[in-house]
Amino acid sequence: MDKNYAIKTISNKYSPLTYECKQELIDLVKILRLKKATILVREGTYSDKTYYIIEGCARAYYLKDGKDISDWFACENEFISSIVSFFTNKPSPHFIELLEDSVLIEFSREQIEMLSDKYHDFEHLIRVVVTKTMLSQQKRIASSQFQSAEQKYENILATHPNITNRIPLTHIASYLGITLETLSRIRNPKRSNLT
Numbered sequence: 001m002d003k004n005y006a007i008k009t010i011s012n013k014y015s016p017l018t019y020e021c022k023q024e025l026i027d028l029v030k031i032l033r034l035k036k037a038t039i040l041v042r043e044g045t046y047s048d049k050t051y052y053i054i055e056g057c058a059r060a061y062y063l064k065d066g067k068d069i070s071d072w073f074a075c076e077n078e079f080i081s082s083i084v085s086f087f088t089n090k091p092s093p094h095f096i097e098l099l100e101d102s103v104l105i106e107f108s109r110e111q112i113e114m115l116s117d118k119y120h121d122f123e124h125l126i127r128v129v130v131t132k133t134m135l136s137q138q139k140r141i142a143s144s145q146f147q148s149a150e151q152k153y154e155n156i157l158a159t160h161p162n163i164t165n166r167i168p169l170t171h172i173a174s175y176l177g178i179t180l181e182t183l184s185r186i187r188n189p190k191r192s193n194l195t
Helices: 003-013 019-028 083-088 109-118 120-146 149-159 169-176 180-187 189-194
Strands: 030-034 039-041 049-055 057-064 067-075 079-081 095-098 102-108
Touching: 003 019, 003 049, 003 102, 019 109, 019 120, 039 049, 049 057, 049 109, 057 169, 067 079, 067 169, 079 083, 102 109, 109 120, 120 149, 149 169, 149 180, 169 180, 180 189
Parallel strands: none
Antiparallel strands: 030 102, 039 095, 049 079, 049 102, 057 067, 057 095
């Protein structure tokens, strides 16, 4: 997939961009082709980049007392970044890792600020992306507080129907805040009833 098509997809999915803005974006941004297990952001480092996933899948995760806790999954046509570091210029509290060989567009904070100053439509697109991200995170917080394990699992399947084919179950379980055994029981209720 080329940059032209990817920028057009962003414009169609999030908020329309003018021809001039799209052309400048195509000239400015770079496409990265990276292997599975590449770490895009490390805990404790500064990150002024955000990534749009053209192909592949990524996750953000924390290390807490030696335990790996997934916090965010993003796949095709979604953005991912260390929000804390990107917006506050503080060290990232988490890692971002690729779960598959991936093709990404990398945006720097400087590019985003420059394009937002120059193009009202780009500024609006960024607002839409940030709002969607905030709403998604808010939905996840509400889900973790008020929903059963089964409901949480159904929610993630609604957002990413083929997630279990792409992301290890250990990562999905930690994202949902449940044990791997509970996730296995939810996925195979008949089998767990036989034991």
